[in-house]
Amino acid sequence: MITVVGLTKSFGRQPVLRQLDLEVPTGSVTVIIGRSGGGKSVFLKHLIGLLHPDAGRVLVDGAEITRLRGRALDAVRRRYGVVFQGGALFDSMTCWDNVAFPLREKLRLRRAEVGKRVETALAQVGLEGVGGKNPAEISGGMRKRVAIARALVTEPEIVFFDEPTTGLDPILVNTIHRLIQGLHRKLGFTAVMVSHEIPEIFEIADTVAMLHEGRIVEVGTPAAIQASTNPVVRQFIRGEPSTAEAQ
Amino acid sequence: MTEPPLALALRPLDALGRSALSIVDALGRFGTFLIQALAATLTPPFKIRAFADRINFIGYRSLLIILLTGAFTGMVLGLQIYITLSRFGSEAFLGPAVALSLIRELGPVLAALMVTGRAGSALTAEIGIMRITEQIDALTVMALNPMRYLVAPSILAGVVTFPLMTALFDVIGIFGGYLVGVELLGLSQGTYFGEMQTFVDLDDIMLGFWKSISFGIIVTWVCTYKGFHVGHGAEGVARGTTQAVVMSSVLILVWDYFFGSVWK
Numbered sequence: 001m002i003t004v005v006g007l008t009k010s011f012g013r014q015p016v017l018r019q020l021d022l023e024v025p026t027g028s029v030t031v032i033i034g035r036s037g038g039g040k041s042v043f044l045k046h047l048i049g050l051l052h053p054d055a056g057r058v059l060v061d062g063a064e065i066t067r068l069r070g071r072a073l074d075a076v077r078r079r080y081g082v083v084f085q086g087g088a089l090f091d092s093m094t095c096w097d098n099v100a101f102p103l104r105e106k107l108r109l110r111r112a113e114v115g116k117r118v119e120t121a122l123a124q125v126g127l128e129g130v131g132g133k134n135p136a137e138i139s140g141g142m143r144k145r146v147a148i149a150r151a152l153v154t155e156p157e158i159v160f161f162d163e164p165t166t167g168l169d170p171i172l173v174n175t176i177h178r179l180i181q182g183l184h185r186k187l188g189f190t191a192v193m194v195s196h197e198i199p200e201i202f203e204i205a206d207t208v209a210m211l212h213e214g215r216i217v218e219v220g221t222p223a224a225i226q227a228s229t230n231p232v233v234r235q236f237i238r239g240e241p242s243t244a245e246a247q
Numbered sequence: 248m249t250e251p252p253l254a255l256a257l258r259p260l261d262a263l264g265r266s267a268l269s270i271v272d273a274l275g276r277f278g279t280f281l282i283q284a285l286a287a288t289l290t291p292p293f294k295i296r297a298f299a300d301r302i303n304f305i306g307y308r309s310l311l312i313i314l315l316t317g318a319f320t321g322m323v324l325g326l327q328i329y330i331t332l333s334r335f336g337s338e339a340f341l342g343p344a345v346a347l348s349l350i351r352e353l354g355p356v357l358a359a360l361m362v363t364g365r366a367g368s369a370l371t372a373e374i375g376i377m378r379i380t381e382q383i384d385a386l387t388v389m390a391l392n393p394m395r396y397l398v399a400p401s402i403l404a405g406v407v408t409f410p411l412m413t414a415l416f417d418v419i420g421i422f423g424g425y426l427v428g429v430e431l432l433g434l435s436q437g438t439y440f441g442e443m444q445t446f447v448d449l450d451d452i453m454l455g456f457w458k459s460i461s462f463g464i465i466v467t468w469v470c471t472y473k474g475f476h477v478g479h480g481a482e483g484v485a486r487g488t489t490q491a492v493v494m495s496s497v498l499i500l501v502w503d504y505f506f507g508s509v510w511k
Contacts (some may be wrong), residue, residue, distance in 0.1 A: 074390035088381035
């Protein structure tokens, strides 16, 4: 389980996260929704340990990663898989080598085992035969799928998805969501996803948390969120502009 | 909690203090970066493939520019020193004058400046793009140290390639001086090389050697640091690249003076 307690972060004088609390149950798909620029990616970077909070704690199965450094933090990160917003594929390598990279460098597996697992991972995301191409030679949707394959090839316990469908057409959005859902059922990892794909995200989430002005203002099942009476949540899921924006 | 506003008279002092703190902070991060990079360079696992790639990137791909600038620097030196020496009837010292200028000073400095322009800027841009596209973050969350993969091989490649390129620059430069002094202006070949053997000793060569190694560390250190700490977007990478080239070039010249003053 991931437990976030009183997470607070400011950049200069700009507060981004304010006393944020959240619990992510083991094995669930938890989706963080919220407006663009609302601090969702900053929150995710705290969970991964890329940013350190001004105050508050992030606990992963009891280990307080906000206090960990060096090897202790790396030990927690070895349990992670991360799909970055832009894919973050290494552009000096082929797609095959990108997927193989964590197996070679992180797990130090033998060549034959690496080959077998890379082929399986690429097949799982429907990209057989694309391994020899460089990331620049494939479409945005394919890059996202390679990034998912790279994140999952080490069979992590916890996978973070930072807006995995941003910039894709609606068909690809559904394809990626179904892919994540299928892989989650098959591999059973805990998933934390940042997204603003409404209403598609309700089909794959077990829990939805709405982040607004640096706080989690509502947490619940997709059905509960859709039935929420909180005006901020209702406005967001209906895509209504705020009063200021409407003017 | 917000701080109470300062009295108007104290504001310049406040600004000065903040600037001083910011400079000290930046210097601390700059120094720490080198220590972390050296630690990654000296401890296993060593990234041999990345090191070979950096040798190719920094050294091999800079060969043409080194050969061209080395040859023309030697030719300019040959011509100008010959004109100066002929006023005193001392043309015979052309060989040692060209060789000493190149080996002690111009070879290490100009080779380092050329490599900064060609490979240093590319190094900053490459690492900077990796930073803004989250590739460095991807390495970090895989529990892999980016210093080991991106910085340590570059610094080690700088230590290996800079002396080699400086040696090449010196040899080609001396040959350029020979072309002008001997083949064009009629000085005897024996005088050009004979006097060179008399006046150039091992200390001169070692000065150039150590200078080139230190320049290799400075250029790769500055350029990888600037790449690691670029600002946002394409503008951030462009600014970081410019800063890397300017800072490396200035540091090369400043360090050259102090190094030359200490090692005479």
